[in-house]
Amino acid sequence: MEDIPKLPLDHWIDDGLDFLTDNFSFLTKIVSRHLEDGIDHIVEGLMYFPPWVMIIIFALIAWRLASYKMGIFTVLGLSLLWNLRLWESTMETLTLVIVATFIAILIAIPTGILAAVSKLANRIIMPLMDLMQTMPAFVYLIPAIPFFGLGTVSAIFSTVIFAMPPTIRLTCLGIKQVSPELVEAADAFGSTKTQKLFKVQLPLAIPTIMAGINQTIMLALSMVVIAAMIGAGGLGGEVWTAIQRLKPGMGFQAGIAIVILAIILDRITQKIGRGRVA
């Protein structure tokens, strides 16, 4: 093996990325600046009200969308976070998750639809997603920096890539598993492909798509700690600082905060998905 020269795969990738950076980074930098501003505004907005007001709002949302038990859990959980002086970090993390999820859904649902209706698209998209999901998440961080600079936007970029696949997959699955008889009924009445998609296939795929979105949110949340390494801040930043200073107490404290946030987001989005089934 020593005799065969090494394939310069790393150089090829670097060259490719360099090319993209040289030619497009002016664009991505603009996007980055605006997105960063937007995110700051959201965080400021969430911080504008005193935490107890926000806690009541979150609890009401959890109660209406999930259950009264979830409402109580939200009050207790978020109050604990407030008490632990983690309120601002939590809001930063929440913003990051929401923005990343929003962008991921915006890309993932049309992509999932495309994969469901076109065999060719399916053949291209599915292996790409295997790649996206199995590639160690850290790797995405490296090229993100030249494009978007250190900070939240790079974190969101890598989070979107990492968190998108479940929504793509489940959108595709949801559309494909609509009963053939219903699809046939839509055809028999003379539906165009678009009518079939929007009047029959997508509405019936919603519970499955919601399960995908739920998974995307969970993956986005799991990415925030990793993203903290490139300066995303928030609860992940707390954990990252704790690692660097070897402070287990501080680390667990932020870890528990992430778990509480995860439970609230998970239960609420799960219920939205199930509520549609009936």
Place this chain on the structure above:
Amino acid sequence: MEKINVVNLTKIFGSHQEKALRLLDKGISKDEIFNKTGQIVGLADINFTISQGEILVVMGLSGSGKSTLIRCINRLVEPSKGQVFINGTDISTLDRNALLELRRQKFGMVFQHFALFPHRNVLDNVAFGLEIQRMDEELRYEKARSALKLVGLEDWEVAKPSQLSGGMQQRVGLARALAVEPDILLMDEAFSALDPLIRGDMQNELLTLQARMHKTILFITHDLDEALKIGNRVVLMKDGQIVQIGTPEEIVLSPANEYVQKFIENVDKSKILTARSILISTDIIASPTDSPQAIFTNMQDNCLTRILVVKSDNTLLGTVSMEGIQIAISRNEQTIANLIETDVPTATINDSLKILISILAEWRWQLPIVNEQHKLLGIVNHHNVLAALK
């Protein structure tokens, strides 16, 4: 008038249809073609027509190709060969848009497992076809409501399909098909998933609706009783081919082969056979102008205790009995005008044996069969009813 005309329709499933088509032309069997080429023959050389206002039932067991056939009529399945003409237009020549337009305007389809959209309420399900036609909401709902009324579900507009029983769900399915006011109803095993009692109700309801609407209906079933009950004509299919086409009566009376014979063995013939098929003509009749003496001789020659009295234009007037004649002779009367008993029961040629039997059970003599003008067409008696049911 021919509404649907199916000419040499053939459907091969598989990716090398040409080869299979060539073998099929040589008269090689379905099984052999599958073994040689791996191609499945779904339909082989199907020909039939459906007239405006007719109910044609295609009956066959699973795998006989009947579901493929109904889907070739609106091109949900593309035929491999042959033509389907709707109102004289060969639909295989239509482009995508014209085909969609044809499906929207001409066809209403009803499915075996109802195929109602679970995310839409009953009214929106019924309005689906109209929505696809991009009809505006007000008119769409108005038409959907009148379709729901036709099937008696006007109070269930806002219910979800899952809240309804099977029979009610299929009524919604029927209303959805009727809402687009199609010329042609395609019914794919529409009642097969229903309980027997409900199925019978739905069959009757379809016939009642049809008497009012005169749609052209292609109905698919695997149930021969159902086929014979609702079909004006029945197409019997086996292995992608037509075994026999005929009226229910023709099929029961003269099955084309053993396969059909086996099917009709368990059929209740008394419901299907009508007076038409067992009618016997009779010339032993009396005219109201005959003298009692002549009638007496006539009856004695034929060993009769009663005789039909028929005018010269064949109108049935009634009967006279031997006793009546004897009294008339003894009183030396010249005509039988006062003797005619007019309370004789009659039946028409379209009455089923079942009806004839119920009349004959009460009436000890032969039963005259008449047309709408009360003209005598012939008679049936206890003996030939029994012989037909043997």
